[in-house]
Structures are given as C-alpha cells and as structure tokens.
Amino acid sequence: MNVHIEKGTEKDIKKVAKLYDDLIDYLTERTNYPGWKKGVYPTIDDEAKANNIKSIRLDVFRKNIPAIKLYESFRYEYLDTIDEGYSMYGLDLFRIYEKVIK
Known part of the structure; x- marks a missing residue:
C-alpha cells in the first residue's frame, strides 16, 4: 500500500x-x-459567529502533538489538562483548549 x-x-x-x-x-x-x-x-470562526457561538472548546489527547500545534497556531488558548476517563483505552490525559469568538 x-x-x-x-x-x-x-x-x-x-x-x-x-x-x-x-x-x-x-x-x-x-x-x-x-x-x-x-x-x-476548529478553524471556522465566521461560521461560529453566524451561529452565535461564543467560544469553541477542544479536548485533545496530550500526546497528539500535531493537533496541539494546529490548535495553538489558530490561537486556541490552553486552559488545563484533565483526565476524561479514557485511560482504559490508553488515553490518560487530555489538554483543553478554548477560543473565544469575537
């Protein structure tokens, strides 16, 4: 392949x-x-505004570095790292990002 x-x-x-x-x-x-x-x-701010969305929150597995870099490049703000209960699947901690729509 x-x-x-x-x-x-x-x-x-x-x-x-x-x-x-x-x-x-x-x-x-x-x-x-x-x-x-x-x-x-996560990259469509105009659509969010048109639908009266005030912010977009993204939860991303802490080891998903490409996604983290993408979100940060679109000015999503890192808020915290939390356990979402998926450790049984090998997904122990998630980083929370948010972008306030202005």
Missing part, C-alpha cells in the same frame, strides 16, 4: 469538511465518544 501525504491548502477545506461530516454520520449511528457536531470546525 502506497500512502501519499501532502500539505493541505485552502482548496481542500470543503473535502475535509465532507470527510468530517461523514465521520460524524458514522459516529452518530454508534457511540459518538468525542461528542463532535456537524458544522463545528
């Missing part, structure tokens, strides 16, 4: 959003442990 990974661009956003929505559909039919919702993406 050959895997080709390349940096995404702005033109890829709609494809990524569709992939995310398809994943939400899949999780909704089962147990949606992350609690993800369609249409709420």
